[in-house]
Amino acid sequence: MEYETVDLDEESGSVVILDQTKLPGKAEIIKLHTATEIWDAIYLLKVRGAPAIGVAAAFGIYVLARQIAEKNPDFNSFYKEFKEQKEYLDSARPTAVNLSWALNRMDEVCSKAHADGKNTAQIVEILGREAREIKAEDIRVCRAIGENGLSLLKPGDGILTHCNAGQLAACKYGTATAPIYLGQERGYHFHVFADETRPLLQGARLTAYELYSSGIDVTLICDNMSAMVMKNGWVNAVFVGCDRVAANGDVANKIGTSVVAAVAKQYGVPFYVCAPTSTIDLNTPTGNEIKIEERPSKEVTEMWYKEPMAPEGIKVFNPAFDVTSHELITAIITEHGIARAPFWESLAEHGSACYNKPTCEA
Structure with missing residues (x-):
């Protein structure tokens, strides 16, 4: 690193x-x-x-x-x-x-x-x-997010993260990993579970790589194992990054994030989104208006395999992101503090753009 x-x-x-x-x-x-x-x-x-x-x-x-x-x-x-x-x-x-x-x-x-x-x-x-x-x-922003996120944690906590919102996704500290890195500096001894994050495996290739390289206690799990580790009581908080935050608090992040959020809700685990204010788009009222990128099918069928692992000609749906409803989000952590529901109000205070309140309530 x-x-x-x-x-x-x-x-x-x-x-x-x-x-x-x-x-x-x-x-x-x-x-x-x-x-x-x-x-x-x-x-x-x-x-x-x-x-x-x-x-x-x-x-x-x-x-x-x-x-x-x-x-x-x-x-x-x-x-x-x-x-x-x-x-x-x-x-x-x-x-x-x-x-x-x-x-x-x-x-x-x-x-x-x-x-x-x-x-x-x-x-x-x-x-x-x-x-x-x-x-x-x-x-500067990532470090501030780290400080704000760290205030929500205690030494020894278990943390689950999805995709890579780490130093490799930013210039230093990352967003969702910033509290982890700062906690490491201060002897918090977190244990991190990293979802592998299919189909591009950013959690396995990148998050696990950078955290392990930094001496952090990290365990790699498959995406479909998050419910097991939460049910076992091994996770005290989920921290994820994001690519766009709508005015109502809906968040677009790597595909699978909404599944983690739903599981966290089921098991009473706080779900935190780390979002620089540059990702807050107050001109987008809700997550329904966020354009979701679709990626090539080969990322699912053959990219990580010596031979294709699916039938030739099979139809593939490969969205790069999904939208997590604001109702599943405990708080959105920015460099300015911690935004909580109602998000159309708190995000406007954290963001830099002007907005029209009736539109943002839509």
């Missing part, structure tokens, strides 16, 4: 990432120079996790802005191509709001700098500073 999840190489003009598709067997660092390379890295999950995607997008559009400015020093020509590249990167994955959030933030900085009379070269420099600040913010 000595590698950066996402970084920027100013000298070569590239986005530098740890290729998560190669983990846990190989830690491979790759450099992304072109729009296609950056788009592919996001779509193919070489970089993944809502916070990390946002940082990669910010670095990516900055790298592309440098290239555009070299060809088009005139602002109008520069900005036309800048917008095209921004929209292209934004199309890589539809569910995680951090992707569009980071790109829109960079676009706003670009427009403001132009309005302030900056030339194209100065605008590119400002974009670079903003991208680096987005990464620095992510580290």
Whole structure:
């Protein structure tokens, strides 16, 4: 875990990432120079996790802005191509709001700098500073989420997590794992159960990998074992990340999250969602309006097998995310504190966007 999840190489003009598709067997660092390379890295999950995607997008559009400015020093020509590249990167994955959030933030900085009379070269420099600040913010935000989440735990607690909302999904600490890492620093001696998270196995390949590498007591379980460990009383709290939070508190996260939430409700285990305010989308009233990405069928039928494990031609349904109802969520933990029901009210206090209350109550 000595590698950066996402970084920027100013000298070569590239986005530098740890290729998560190669983990846990190989830690491979790759450099992304072109729009296609950056788009592919996001779509193919070489970089993944809502916070990390946002940082990669910010670095990516900055790298592309440098290239555009070299060809088009005139602002109008520069900005036309800048917008095209921004929209292209934004199309890589539809569910995680951090992707569009980071790109829109960079676009706003670009427009403001132009309005302030900056030339194209100065605008590119400002974009670079903003991208680096987005990464620095992510580290501060994740640590704050960790502090807030840790206040809900006691030493020796058992924690269950789903997918990977760890350091590999952010720049440091992660979101759902931030309380775990801070607890580790302070001698809390948590025991963590990590769902393997089918079909892409982020829990097995990534969460188990990073927690085990960090010396944390972690046990890997299959997705269909969560009820057993909760029924046995081994889990005191569930902590998960998320990719988008609707105004009413519905949450889109990796497929299977809603199942864990329902099981936790059955056994009286608190279910906490760790969400940077950048993932709160107050313009989306409920989870029904969240677009759910569907992934290729081969991820289910053959990706992890030497030979296909399903009949050739079988129909496959492979949504990348599901939506957990706000009714199953005990609290949503942000960098600003702990939001509880009614979420349309508490999330508005935690988020940065304005909203229309009647719409958010829908």
